[in-house]
Amino acid sequence: MCTVCGCGTGEEAVHSHDGHAAPGYRPVAGGALHFGLGPAGAHVGGMSQDRLVQVERDILGKNNGYAERNRKLLAGHDVLALNLVSSPGSGKTTLLTHTIERMRDELPIAVIEGDQQTSFDADRIRATGAPAIQINTGKGCHLDAHMVGHALEQLPPLDHGLLLIENVGNLVCPAAFDLGEAHKVAILSVTEGEDKPLKYPDMFHAASLMLLNKIDLLPHVRFDVEQCIEYARRVNPAIEVILLSAQSGEGMEAWLDWIRRERQARAVRQRALRHVSGHSRTGDQAA
Amino acid sequence: MHELSVAQALVEQLDAIVRERHADAAISFRVRIGPLSGVMPELLTSAFSLAAAGSAVEQAAMELVQAPVRVRCQTCGAETEAAMNRLLCGACGDWHTQLISGDELILESVELQMPETAAQ
């Protein structure tokens, strides 16, 4: 039934859709996916002698498993996937629509939109002509790899393209969840204050790139750009930084060039990998 | 509040271990959390009681251990401890470092309650 996670195949004990880490999902008319439909219970035991077992398991191992699956599927189709994370209103959707407008003649682009409610953002993306899947997380404060896997099933083929995933506006929770992306991209707008990388270190640590957005507003707000970059490097020495305004277009070329560079770097890595493994696996057939 | 999802994943793993080992329940377990894991220990504790309600691990006590933040310096090669919002090399002060520990979220061990062995 479900090619991404094999749900509905009787391994209910291992992977139940009616609760736990991967909450129940139901596809809804209009192409939106709804998650977050309440937890489930299990069984209870008796009492007796005890035993200590060392397990050393990654608590988010299941999410990471789905993420690896997504990553393989995406790699098989040569898709660069970026996970855009930020606090609400920093300009993710605006950035996406302008990115699509500027790049759509260059390569196929699709978007996965994560919001707790509404499909406003997916509608804004579709208005550009690009395909978009809206995931509503309900009370959930982040996307997880399982949801993204299901969204991938609904997207048209995207070979040699770009998948942009707009996470739920939240600088905390999405940091812990790998979706199978190549990179997390953190967006910080200059109206939010330069101290955010230190206040939310997990997120800025997890991101490969920080986009400082709304620089058209710099003349009107107190925001120390150098200080902000220095703070970001404290929590992530390798982080790259691009200043831009999604609205005025200033700096947009640098961001597009970053995407182009990443695509090339991926292509080189993929070729090297294929060379090493002798023969290529063209990825999962289920798409 | 993603701690609830993390707690649900934790309950699911504990539950699976209880089943795999044919135990009756989990009595206690130990979790190792890095400061950069994106999870607040206090929130995880309260989320766990919600997530575990009605399960075989409902009564299990959670022991939390903080993993240290450690970095490897790409300049001098030293491995040192660092602060979560200042990932500098403790030996030479360089900031070209790589995180080697501090973002983990690991279920280390579980103490299981085994069924009475059917003697006689």
Ligand SMILES: Nc1nc2c(ncn2[C@@H]2O[C@H](COP(=O)(O)OP(=O)(O)OP(=O)(O)O)[C@@H](O)[C@H]2O)c(=O)[nH]1
């Ligand atoms: N001045 C200025 N405003 C911007 C810029 N980018 C976005 N905005 C405005 O910021 C507001 C929020 O933009 P969105 O693109 O909806 O932000 P978002 O991050 O997608 O928001 P959520 O999805 O709700 O988290 C809108 O009013 C945008 O017009 C910019 O570069 N400069």
Ligand SMILES: [Mg+2]
């Ligand atoms: Mg948006």
Ligand SMILES: [Zn+2]
């Ligand atoms: Zn949360």
Ligand SMILES: [Zn+2]
């Ligand atoms: Zn050093």
